[in-house]
Amino acid sequence: MRPELIQATELLRRKTPEAIEQAIGLLQNTVYSFSMKVCGHPEDAEDTMQEVLTRSIGHLAGIQDPQALAVWLYTVTRNRCWRMRRKPAHAPANMLSLDELMPDDEELGRLLQDAAEGPEGNLLAAEQHHLLHQAILRIPATLRIVLVLHDMEELTTEQVAQVLELQQGTVRIRLHRARLSVRKEMNQLLSGAPEASSPPQSFAKRYKVSRSRGARRPDECRDLFANLSEYLDGRVEPLTCDQMRGHIEACPSCVAFLRDLRAAIDRCRSLAIPCNSALAPRLRVILTREYLRMLVIPAGKKAPAVL
Numbered sequence: 001m002r003p004e005l006i007q008a009t010e011l012l013r014r015k016t017p018e019a020i021e022q023a024i025g026l027l028q029n030t031v032y033s034f035s036m037k038v039c040g041h042p043e044d045a046e047d048t049m050q051e052v053l054t055r056s057i058g059h060l061a062g063i064q065d066p067q068a069l070a071v072w073l074y075t076v077t078r079n080r081c082w083r084m085r086r087k088p089a090h091a092p093a094n095m096l097s098l099d100e101l102m103p104d105d106e107e108l109g110r111l112l113q114d115a116a117e118g119p120e121g122n123l124l125a126a127e128q129h130h131l132l133h134q135a136i137l138r139i140p141a142t143l144r145i146v147l148v149l150h151d152m153e154e155l156t157t158e159q160v161a162q163v164l165e166l167q168q169g170t171v172r173i174r175l176h177r178a179r180l181s182v183r184k185e186m187n188q189l190l191s192g193a194p195e196a197s198s199p200p201q202s203f204a205k206r207y208k209v210s211r212s213r214g215a216r217r218p219d220e221c222r223d224l225f226a227n228l229s230e231y232l233d234g235r236v237e238p239l240t241c242d243q244m245r246g247h248i249e250a251c252p253s254c255v256a257f258l259r260d261l262r263a264a265i266d267r268c269r270s271l272a273i274p275c276n277s278a279l280a281p282r283l284r285v286i287l288t289r290e291y292l293r294m295l296v297i298p299a300g301k302k303a304p305a306v307l
Helices: 003-014 017-039 042-060 066-084 105-117 126-137 141-152 157-164 168-190 208-213 219-225 228-232 238-250 252-270 279-294
Strands: none
Touching: 003 017, 003 066, 017 042, 017 066, 017 126, 017 141, 017 279, 042 066, 042 279, 066 157, 105 252, 126 141, 126 168, 126 252, 141 157, 141 168, 141 252, 157 168, 168 228, 168 252, 219 228, 219 238, 219 252, 228 252, 238 252
8 A cells, every 4th residue: 555545544633734734635646646547648637636535525534544545545536537537549459368468589589688788778767657657558448457556556456356346366367467468568668669659559469470470488488477476476375486486597588577577567666647736736725624624524424425
């Protein structure tokens, strides 16, 4: 969970105008940033921030636990985003299989070359974060929202499952595919093709040539590939973990790919999209005033429903 939500919960408990205004500022930034990562349109993100917080101010007064705040806030924001979102220009028409997401020999060769040149080649400069945002918007929406909630908003698998009303196993499967997809998209954007000005293509068609060139990877590599997220997140049994580690250490290609995937995950976790709209300060004052007014309403009054 993001520390901002823990801090916001603590500030709301103080019930002072200054603390409440600061807490609402943190919540504004959280809602706006999440909306931008999922949908990518500033106008929609601003509208979502305003509507969610305006209609939810009474409910916030009754939340004391930061985990409850996180699940509730992201659920409400997700519902609103899904109603209002516009389809990105390069939104994929198909979801790739794990085999299709595996790198071919040419890509593995590039990864091995990058590894030999040093880790600096895998770092993403601050000015390139917009490319990462483009890559995230280019993966299927059902994968994108899991990636954003887990790796960028720092929710646990259990919390993501609650927000999306999914089984935890489904969340883990989608998270792995999302990580693999955004890694592939990011590498494609960094290599300069396809450019944003190119005619829209389906997600599968963009990689048809790359897949056809690559030979089928050994079964051991394929089995490892299907469980890389579980391995990276420390979710595999000790014996299985030792077996995977043994294969990785003996397979330079898997070492290079694992390093590249880890770099992609770190990039996602570092992406920040702050709310700097002129609307935020004005709205914060209005919401602070309304929150203070709600504090004196009898406890039996019904809170607003989830949007």
